Amino acid sequence: MQTSPLLEHLMQSLRSLPGVGPKSSQRMAFHLLQRDRAGGLRLANALLQAMNEIGHCEDCHTFTEQSHCNICKNPKRQENGQICIVETPADIHAIEQTGQFSGRYFVLMGHLSPLDGIGPADLGLDRLAERLTEETISEIILATNPTIEGEVTASYIAQMCESKGISATRIAHGIPIGGELEMVDSMTLSHSFAGRIKMNR
Amino acid sequence: MQTSPLLEHLMQSLRSLPGVGPKSSQRMAFHLLQRDRAGGLRLANALLQAMNEIGHCEDCHTFTEQSHCNICKNPKRQENGQICIVETPADIHAIEQTGQFSGRYFVLMGHLSPLDGIGPADLGLDRLAERLTEETISEIILATNPTIEGEVTASYIAQMCESKGISATRIAHGIPIGGELEMVDSMTLSHSFAGRIKMNR
Numbered sequence A, B: 001m002q003t004s005p006l007l008e009h010l011m012q013s014l015r016s017l018p019g020v021g022p023k024s025s026q027r028m029a030f031h032l033l034q035r036d037r038a039g040g041l042r043l044a045n046a047l048l049q050a051m052n053e054i055g056h057c058e059d060c061h062t063f064t065e066q067s068h069c070n071i072c073k074n075p076k077r078q079e080n081g082q083i084c085i086v087e088t089p090a091d092i093h094a095i096e097q098t099g100q101f102s103g104r105y106f107v108l109m110g111h112l113s114p115l116d117g118i119g120p121a122d123l124g125l126d127r128l129a130e131r132l133t134e135e136t137i138s139e140i141i142l143a144t145n146p147t148i149e150g151e152v153t154a155s156y157i158a159q160m161c162e163s164k165g166i167s168a169t170r171i172a173h174g175i176p177i178g179g180e181l182e183m184v185d186s187m188t189l190s191h192s193f194a195g196r197i198k199m200n201r
Ligand SMILES: [Zn+2]
Pocket: A057, A058, A059, A060, A061, A062, A068, A069, A070, A071, A072, A073
């Protein structure tokens, strides 16, 4: 924007956001300047605080500004004894929205990927091993993604659990509810056959 | 996000951006935290500076952090003698990208709208009247939008110019280049007939 280097800089900076190209960064900048400067300032301060203060929970490694996140600190969730292993903090968000799980989590912040040099230590599996020994854990639920790397990571952790005599389970993969069988890819369909469940005795 | 009130607040604040709903605000927040904290901080500072420092040019009312914008200060553009009237700073951006106009602008920051109580003073037309008297102006080009309000505003300004003996023109409206005649709405088609241009003597 020839008339304002600051506006030009704002448009450029908005493009750090995923999915924001030249047209939408322009629309966003003009919208904030013309109609919502308070919203723009609120966003600026939220960004500053979040980028500077949010770190990782010492127990589960999810995003938090505290040393231990609210889920890890919750005594009811500790009593539950289940730990669900996920790849990212966004996965916790999705699982919490189901309201079906009341244990704790462990976030890998990725998956095993030898080609990219990502090994067990990079995923904090040394910390997980400590927890498997220190805590009373009834079940490890493996909710890594259904990709090759996710499966390899799940297997690796299942073996860790095996060696400590802790039960490990894998969440089910199959036809999405409301999905039509003929529309599902063959990989998903194979999974849904392999993972079939008995309906009578 | 139960594990981090700051992250929750960031997701909420991102929704001030036009076109950003719950899903994309979540994707944006996680992306910045996991992969681009530097980009997040750069955006925060760009927002703070832009919201606090960008005001309006004293001559043309477009967005600028200076008293007079670079276009108004440019002697070549002053010599040109043409002033193009637009509704928003974004319109200047679009016209500059054509590279076809080398005069100056006047931004109304809206259009006449008696029902909403927006009259000539709200659009800064008193300042425009001053400029019509003070400066040597060869032509006023009316580039308000082809809406009822835009047309009414253009007519009003054309009359102001008339009373001062200054030529006022309206930009052409018609079939977009590359558009197919049968796909164009009838309003546009009527405009393109009414605005037809002679091709021979
Ligand atoms: Zn935690």
